[in-house]
Amino acid sequence: MIKTYFLTKKTRLQIRDNVLTKALALKLLAVLTRNDPVMSNHRAHGHYLAKGGDLYRFFAEIYGKADGCAKGRGGSMHLIDQKVNFLGSTPIVGSIVPVATGVAFAEKLKQNKTVMCVFLGEAVVEEGVFHESINYAVLKQLPIIYICENNLYSVYTPLNLRQPERGITQLISGHGIPAISADGNNIRETYNVIKSAYLYVHSGKGPVFLEFFTYRQREHCGHLFDNHLGYRSEQEFLEWKKQDPVSRLKQLLIKKKYLSTAQIQTLQNKLTVDSEKILEQAHASTTPHKTINDADTYA
Numbered sequence: 001m002i003k004t005y006f007l008t009k010k011t012r013l014q015i016r017d018n019v020l021t022k023a024l025a026l027k028l029l030a031v032l033t034r035n036d037p038v039m040s041n042h043r044a045h046g047h048y049l050a051k052g053g054d055l056y057r058f059f060a061e062i063y064g065k066a067d068g069c070a071k072g073r074g075g076s077m078h079l080i081d082q083k084v085n086f087l088g089s090t091p092i093v094g095s096i097v098p099v100a101t102g103v104a105f106a107e108k109l110k111q112n113k114t115v116m117c118v119f120l121g122e123a124v125v126e127e128g129v130f131h132e133s134i135n136y137a138v139l140k141q142l143p144i145i146y147i148c149e150n151n152l153y154s155v156y157t158p159l160n161l162r163q164p165e166r167g168i169t170q171l172i173s174g175h176g177i178p179a180i181s182a183d184g185n186n187i188r189e190t191y192n193v194i195k196s197a198y199l200y201v202h203s204g205k206g207p208v209f210l211e212f213f214t215y216r217q218r219e220h221c222g223h224l225f226d227n228h229l230g231y232r233s234e235q236e237f238l239e240w241k242k243q244d245p246v247s248r249l250k251q252l253l254i255k256k257k258y259l260s261t262a263q264i265q266t267l268q269n270k271l272t273v274d275s276e277k278i279l280e281q282a283h284a285s286t287t288p289h290k291t292i293n294d295a296d297t298y299a
Contacts, residue, residue: 025050027191031198032117035085037107039100040119042077042091043149047119052084055275059282066288071295073288094127096120097146101133104144104207115201116144122211123154125168134175134209141206145197148209149184151216156231172209184212185243188252215240 025046032038032051040047049058053069061068062076069081077091087103090096100118107114124130125148137144150168152159169179178200182193190212197208217240253259259267 037085040089044089048079051086065285094124104142122150137207144207146209148211179209181211184214185245
């Protein structure tokens with residue numbers, strides 16, 4: 001849907017979507033409470049909505065409208081909504097990690113009994129500030145879950161050209177933090193792993209690092225496909241596309257006879273109609289007044 005509007009030039013902001021990372025967002029909603037804070041990176045759409053973010057305010061933000069969750073000033077990559085404890089996202093690689101770690105420290109000092117959750121890509125583990133943050137979180141036994149969405153590429157560079165032949169969890173566990181890898185496109189497995197980590201952290205035992213293997217289906221920045229650039233093969237792309245978490249969940253629901261194909265299609269049709277209506281409302285909403293530029297700005 002966003003793709004269609006982008007092609008018709010109804011939005012000119014950069015879009016970085018979460019296609020094929022939907023399982024993590026879906027199960028995040030099922031585990032976290034409303035009071036648990038979340039922060040994310042440049043692919044935060046699903047994370048924001050799963051945390052309870054408002055769809056109208058999300059679309060309005062994509063359009064740069066005054067009703068947006070960041071008042072039209074953040075766009076696709078700078079989502080924030082304190083009403084649902086989504087404390088912000090930023091596209092600068094690794095920069096959100098120390099901020100989230102600081103929030104976890106503050107939550108512990110306040111004895112709020114919450115669990116901080118921060119999303120990051122696998123390239124973040126190549127940043128020094130990430131390791132400083134992990135070290136401090138372990139030292140202070142902070143209530144935070146670091147969720148790494150490993151989509152195997154940093155823009156066009158594959159993982160094997162950036163990191164030596166060892167697992168990321170092997171690297172991270174050297175800090176003394178529980179580090180677990182799982183299939184990020186398997187919704188049931190994802191739920192079980194996140195729930196287990198949540199209970200561990202919530203009990204006061206300290207931080208956890210989770211790595212979920214997934215894949216970036218579309219181009220690094222945008223709504224199109226970019227296999228023609230040659231940095232990945234068509235065969236690899238198609239193999240990962242088969243692992244789409246929503247498609248796998250549909251198959252499971254049908255196999256277990258929880259829902260029929262017709263019932264699923266009816267739900268999809270309703271969601272599409274409702275979403276398009278909200279999208280049109282957001283597009284027709286007002287733009288921010290220029291006086292808002294200096295509002296909520298701190299130096």
